Amino acid sequence: MNKNFVTISAFFCALLLATGAAENKVPEGVWTIGPRTLPPPSAASDAMRKAILKTPAPDVEATNKLTPQTRAQWEAFINETDARAATRARTLAKNLSVTVEKDKIGGVNVYRVTPAQIDPKHKHHLFVYLHGGAYIVYSGEAGTTEAVLIAARLKIPVLSIDYRMPPAYPAPAGINDVVSVYRQLLKKRTSASMAMGGSSAGGGLTLASVHRFKQLGLDLPGALYLGTPGVDVTKTGDSRYINEGIDRILVSWDGIPFNALKMYAENYDLKHPYVSPIYGDFSGFPPTYLISGTRDLLLSDTVRTHRKMRAAGVIADLNVYEGQSHGDYLAWMDLPESREHYAELNAFLLRYLKN
Amino acid sequence: MNKNFVTISAFFCALLLATGAAENKVPEGVWTIGPRTLPPPSAASDAMRKAILKTPAPDVEATNKLTPQTRAQWEAFINETDARAATRARTLAKNLSVTVEKDKIGGVNVYRVTPAQIDPKHKHHLFVYLHGGAYIVYSGEAGTTEAVLIAARLKIPVLSIDYRMPPAYPAPAGINDVVSVYRQLLKKRTSASMAMGGSSAGGGLTLASVHRFKQLGLDLPGALYLGTPGVDVTKTGDSRYINEGIDRILVSWDGIPFNALKMYAENYDLKHPYVSPIYGDFSGFPPTYLISGTRDLLLSDTVRTHRKMRAAGVIADLNVYEGQSHGDYLAWMDLPESREHYAELNAFLLRYLKN
Numbered sequence: 001m002n003k004n005f006v007t008i009s010a011f012f013c014a015l016l017l018a019t020g021a022a023e024n025k026v027p028e029g030v031w032t033i034g035p036r037t038l039p040p041p042s043a044a045s046d047a048m049r050k051a052i053l054k055t056p057a058p059d060v061e062a063t064n065k066l067t068p069q070t071r072a073q074w075e076a077f078i079n080e081t082d083a084r085a086a087t088r089a090r091t092l093a094k095n096l097s098v099t100v101e102k103d104k105i106g107g108v109n110v111y112r113v114t115p116a117q118i119d120p121k122h123k124h125h126l127f128v129y130l131h132g133g134a135y136i137v138y139s140g141e142a143g144t145t146e147a148v149l150i151a152a153r154l155k156i157p158v159l160s161i162d163y164r165m166p167p168a169y170p171a172p173a174g175i176n177d178v179v180s181v182y183r184q185l186l187k188k189r190t191s192a193s194m195a196m197g198g199s200s201a202g203g204g205l206t207l208a209s210v211h212r213f214k215q216l217g218l219d220l221p222g223a224l225y226l227g228t229p230g231v232d233v234t235k236t237g238d239s240r241y242i243n244e245g246i247d248r249i250l251v252s253w254d255g256i257p258f259n260a261l262k263m264y265a266e267n268y269d270l271k272h273p274y275v276s277p278i279y280g281d282f283s284g285f286p287p288t289y290l291i292s293g294t295r296d297l298l299l300s301d302t303v304r305t306h307r308k309m310r311a312a313g314v315i316a317d318l319n320v321y322e323g324q325s326h327g328d329y330l331a332w333m334d335l336p337e338s339r340e341h342y343a344e345l346n347a348f349l350l351r352y353l354k355n
Numbered sequence: 356m357n358k359n360f361v362t363i364s365a366f367f368c369a370l371l372l373a374t375g376a377a378e379n380k381v382p383e384g385v386w387t388i389g390p391r392t393l394p395p396p397s398a399a400s401d402a403m404r405k406a407i408l409k410t411p412a413p414d415v416e417a418t419n420k421l422t423p424q425t426r427a428q429w430e431a432f433i434n435e436t437d438a439r440a441a442t443r444a445r446t447l448a449k450n451l452s453v454t455v456e457k458d459k460i461g462g463v464n465v466y467r468v469t470p471a472q473i474d475p476k477h478k479h480h481l482f483v484y485l486h487g488g489a490y491i492v493y494s495g496e497a498g499t500t501e502a503v504l505i506a507a508r509l510k511i512p513v514l515s516i517d518y519r520m521p522p523a524y525p526a527p528a529g530i531n532d533v534v535s536v537y538r539q540l541l542k543k544r545t546s547a548s549m550a551m552g553g554s555s556a557g558g559g560l561t562l563a564s565v566h567r568f569k570q571l572g573l574d575l576p577g578a579l580y581l582g583t584p585g586v587d588v589t590k591t592g593d594s595r596y597i598n599e600g601i602d603r604i605l606v607s608w609d610g611i612p613f614n615a616l617k618m619y620a621e622n623y624d625l626k627h628p629y630v631s632p633i634y635g636d637f638s639g640f641p642p643t644y645l646i647s648g649t650r651d652l653l654l655s656d657t658v659r660t661h662r663k664m665r666a667a668g669v670i671a672d673l674n675v676y677e678g679q680s681h682g683d684y685l686a687w688m689d690l691p692e693s694r695e696h697y698a699e700l701n702a703f704l705l706r707y708l709k710n
Contacts (some may be wrong), residue, residue, distance in 0.1 A: 031393045031412035031601075038386045038596045043587075043633075043659050057386035078524045110487065232398075238649040238678055242601060246386075278398075294593040294658065300649055303675040304398050310674075310699065318673045319665075320658040323593055 038246065041294075041323030045336040048323055052248070060245045064255035071167055074263075077256075078137050085142035092145060096152035100144055106180035109140075109162035113147040119155035124193050124355040126219065127151075128185070129160040130209070132200030132327070134230070135174065135259050135264035139165060146199055146227075146330050153342035154349065156195075159185075163205070165264040169274050171208075174264075175299040178209040182218065191219035192354035197289075199327050200298070203229025207277035207305070210285060223352040225345055228298045228326050229305060231278040233270045234259045237300025247297040249326040257297075282308050287315035289339055289348040293324020317348060361656050393601065396649075398679030400691040407603070415600045419610035428620075428642075433492050442498035444599055446661055447500060451507035455499055461535035462497075464517035468502040474510035479710040482506075483540070483576065484515040485564070487555030487682070489612050490529065490619035494520055495622045501554055501582075501685050508697035509704065511550075514540075518560070521618035526630050528564075529619075533564040537573065547576035547709035552644075554682050555653070558584025562632035562660070565640060578707040579643040580700055583681050584660060586633040588616045588625045592655025602652040604681040612652075637663050642670035642707040644700050648679020672703060693694070 026032060031279040040052040093100050097116040104110065113129070131143030138145075139162060147160035161181050163174040185194065197206045201225035213220055241251045250257060252300055266277035272279030278301070288309055292302035299320070309316035321329070321337050329338040381387060395407040423429040448455050452471040459465065468484070483507055486498030493500075494517060502515035516536050518529035542547065552561045558581035568575055595608045605612060620630035628635030633656070643664055647657035654675070664671035676684070676692050683694040 026392055027394070029395050029408035033391050033393055033412065033600055034415070035390050036388050036596055036599055037381055038388055038593065039382070041593055043591050043593075043655065053384035057388065060389070136603055151408065156544065205535070215695060236398050238393065238398075240394055241391055242597060245388055294655055300398065300673075300677055302365050303649065304677050306674070307676065307695075311695065318675060320654075320673060320675060321662065322659050340662075340666065343614055 006271075019237055029346040033242075036353060044321075045253045048328075048332065048335050048337055051335070052323060055248055058245050058248050058251040060252045063251040067255040067259050073158055074136070074159050074167055078139075080136040081133075082139060082142040085138055085145065086140060089141050089143075089145040089148060093148045095336040096148060098151045100141065100148065105159075106228050108181050110181060111141070111144050111147065111160040111162065112157040113144060113151045115151040115157075117155055118157060121350055122154065122156040124158055125349070125353050126155050126185070126187075126189065126194045127154070127158040127238045127349075128182070128194055128196040130160050130163065130178065130196070130198035130202040130205045131160065132198055132202040132227075132230075134255075135165050135171075135201045135205070136260035149330065149333055150342065150345075153184045153339070154346040156346075156349070166260070166266075168276060170264050170266045172212075173266060174205055175208050175212050175274055178205065178321035179212055179216065179218075182209070182213065186219065190354065192222035194221045194255050195223045195225060195349050195353060196221040197225025197227070199227030199229075199330060203227055204231050204277055206282070207231060211273045211277055211280040214284065220284065220286050222354055223286050223349050225349075226288060226302070227329070228277045228292045228296050229290070229301055229303045230257075230261070230298055232276045233265045233304050234276065237298075237304060239299035239301075240297055243295055246295045247325040248295070249328065249331060250297040253297060278304055278308060282312040282314055285309060285312065285314045287348070287352040288316050288319075289319070289345050291319045291321070291329065291345075293321045293326075293328060295323060295325045297326055302314065315352070360577055388564040390598075399676075399678035400677075401682075403687065403690050403692055406687055406690070407678060410603055413600050413603050413606040415607045418606040422610040422614050429491070429566055433494075436492040437494060437497040438489075440493055440500065444496050444498075444500040444503060446505045451503060453503045453506045455496065455503065459672055460514075461539040463532045463536050465536060466496070466499050466502065466515040466517065468499060468506045468513040468515055470506040470510050470512075472510055473512060476705055477509065477511040479544075480511055480704070480708050481540070481544065482509070482511050482513040482548045482704075483537070483551040484513050484550055485518065485533065485551070485553035485557040485560045486515065487553055487557040487582075487585075489521050489613035489615035490526075490556045490560070491611075500556075504685065504688055505697065505700075509701040511701075511704070521615070521621075524621050525621045526623060527567075530563050530567050530629055533560065534567055534571065534573075537564070537568065541574065544571060545709065547577035549576045550578045550580060550704050550708060552563070552580025552582070554582030554584075554685060556585050558582055559586050560630055562586060562635070563629050566628045566632055566635040569639065575639065575641050577709055578641050578704050581645045581657070581660060582684070583644060583647045583651050584645070584654045585612075585616070585632045585653055586660050588620045589631065592653075592659060594654035594656070595652055597650045598650055598654065601650045602680040602682065603650070604686060605652040608652060633659055633663065637667040637669055640664060640667065640669045642672075642703070644672050644674070644703040646674045646676070646684065646696055646700075648676045648681075648683060649677060650680045652681055670707070674699060
């Protein structure tokens, strides 16, 4: 390709961008943002910068093409993803000397995830963990990776709930499972001794469950953990546009995330607090720790939740990491940023959980 | 322009983007991010969404072309900007019943900015305000706008320091001015009764000054306010790339901001903590309130500062608002977001300032 071609292309390209609003009928007030370059984040840790340096730019189109179209394709996608993730979780548990035992509480499948050593300060605490995966993947052992990491890093006992999911079980099955387990737990321990939380859909499900606990008049957990939570099934929030093709994990909202969430929410209006918990009432919510990153497709979900909580008088602690995509602290768990994150989460829980 | 043209243009455009890395010699590891659309932030307040709906997409090229090239051009730019800003500040003070009196402390020009009513809880407090403006504009009364707003909203007495700036006075003149005033203040009141802070360069100067206070062994203020602070003179941080052409206020780093900062930093290495305070040691810093937004060119500056403070054990409270560009809370001061911001800042100061 010669220089003239590039110059001509650049001319057409600029012309297209300049006229794009009219030709493509971009709705009034919608900005067209030009292409840009993004270097590896030199303000992140050296290890993270090097890891991103080796990562090709996320490909929106290619990623969205991977979206399953039929029920059979979804099931194949789920099975493959879960098989890989279960192996990862098992290996991690072994390496970190964490035991993972399957059990049933209130008729719901759970995993008891126990570190080799429990911090005496956490002796009477329990972390009730809800895994992520867009309410579609990471059932069974596949959903225990972050539970294992939390158990090992925080030295706290974890109970990971293997809640039911689509395609077979859309909302509110998952919320009902969380309620069933939580009711049983409340018979044996104080609500204030329990943390509840998870990443991505796990953060969203945490909030939806607390909305439901409030309706049911249940005592609320002592603290919440929202790791880059998905709190809105609709395509709302700057970061879903700005960080498209920048978030190396989710890449784009329009492919697998949105289509999986549609299945999850099929019984509800998309703004019902059970499926889009950002639209619920946050008054009385427990102290909450939130984390996101500058490349996170769900940065807006995270900061919107933080603000709604603060407006409702809730203690809410927002943490945003330079260079992080959706859940990088979990995907790249050996980075200094990941260690810092779980240390901060631990300090937060030690401050707010009671015995 | 017909549809065929658009199709052909789109083809060339895609081709250009696909081959851009090779043709334009983008360094290895630098991602090329494609164009995108960005709707008004439907998760912001209605008033803010409507305000952005009326705002054309920021134009990077046109904005950068406004950068003055000669000393005379800089001076003309400064004079015009300051004249407009001074009028705005005077009008605001009048409308909010805030008195602004010029004075001198330690040989430095200051403005005593006093609200009609002082909250009894702030009776013994003082907010030492450092204005923004890339260390180049907003000298004199022009620098009192946010001081007036803080006085009115928080009902707290404010002292706005009219520190010296380039082109005549690069760093460390401004820091020395802050030190001179602060030393005088310490003779009459406790350090813990004073808040210090400001927006943009005012946030950066706040941090640089506290670095200097530590060197001099001075007692530190009781709390800091960092409004979308500029903490790094180098082009570091994701948001300076990601939010280029998205931040409606700063628009682009490469034009006026960077060229003004170069003048400010001319006596220093660009990573010296006096000019890029992010590279300093934050241990022992006072409790600090930070605000940024999802469209802010300095979002990374804000979150990097937050993390460095937390890593140093400092109490630091990060707030990120959906849809906000650099300092929108000040530019659009009547929006609900702006009121929420200053109410939060006030609650923070009431928690940490002492009498």
